[in-house]
Amino acid sequence: MNDISYVLKQSPPPVPPMKLASKEECQNYARHYEDDLQAKCLILTSLRKVLKKQHKHMESSCAMVDSLHKMHDIETSNVRFANVCSLLNAKMAKGTSVQKHGQKMEKIFQDLESLGTSIDGKMAQDFFLASLSDDFNKFIVNYKVNRFDHTLTEMIDICCEFEKSFKRDSGSENVIIRKRLHKKKARKSK
Template identity: 30%
Template sequence: MSSNSLSLSMLLTNNQLVGENYIDWKRNLMIVLTAEKHKYVLTEQCPSVPTAESTAAQRQAYDKWVRSDEMARCYILRSISNVLQQKHQNMETAIKIMESLQEMFEHQGCQARQAAIRSIMNMRMKLGMPVRDHMLALIGQFNVAEVLGAEIKSKTQVDMALETLPEMFSQFKVSYNMNKLNMSLTELMKELQNAESVLKTQSGDALVVASVGPSYSKPKGKFGNNRRKKPNKNGPQQKAKKVKIDGKPKGKYFHCGEKGHWKRNCQGYLASKKQGGGELSFIESCLVVDSNDT
């Protein structure tokens, strides 16, 4: 046994399954079986027993599976308590042992799997946290859920990861969906790091502008907003006076110089008009003449 295999074996020996630690034990077991390239026997069926007509490749595949299964059984039996060893040592394959252990401690697995999925759904990237740290924590939770039996497709994992990002990555999510990109979690983490660096640069520029903005003011004088307006040569504009039809007229009547009556009511004008023999027209009787205008 190599030094690496010995260290992996010690990992299981020091963390034997005694009942309440089923989740941790299974995680360590999967690490060892993956490193030793024996994990596939838990997911792949044993090839058919070779016959006289079998090819060399078929015989080789069968022999390889049998050796890996035997090693997996040894790792499992060595890493469980004596009581559990006696119960499972006569089982033929590693997968049968694992199915039996899972049935015994299934409640732990279900609760832990549900807790892992719930943790993923509730995860949100905290303000100021590097996106790399957030994604590494998220990937770790997905691995825990997978070990516990959760089957979450890679595309679904990416969709869930995007939903944990803050508002600053909203444009990144829109671009990802519009371009119909397809990434793994690791690839997504790299792209998010690039986007994060761009966003930090943009926000830094915005802070510089904001810090300069309030202290800036337009110069006074010739080119500023505060220069004095030139006076109007024609003097202040006078508002056009309204002709008041009803009530008393404003201003003096030019014929007699008195205020407060219409031309049609001016006794002096009426007397002079009568002497001249003319008749008052409607316009003459309604006209108001302001002494300021005359």
């Protein structure tokens, strides 16, 4: 079987005028026509029903491939846009686990990467830090002031440790505050 992939990259040659065309021109045209017909059949058998209807009347396999590329680019563009919107709107809800939030952010970055839109490490750090809840304000300031540089996975782990200490400390602060209020109430009642 001869290689027919050339027909996917180039449009068919113009139909040679019968009386003026050389034998070689007629043979080249006939070969291209046959190869193109074979390529069109192969393409159509690999398409879903809806796409078959849209493409079966196209004049060349090259036109079919161009159309499919345009459709794929539009679809990719829409998915990329949705992921960028998710990234820009990703804000960690108060009380949500930073681990779950971090995994969600990692998934968005991976999806963008698979679509050909990579976000470098520093930018990913900034997006992640900006998406954290207000409970992490001290952490963010400390991270930025000390100019730490970690991968996203390392940052999520560090945030998980901070979250544990934050919950532990806030619990003890609440106990101290409750004790102080209890002492004030006891003084007022005397």
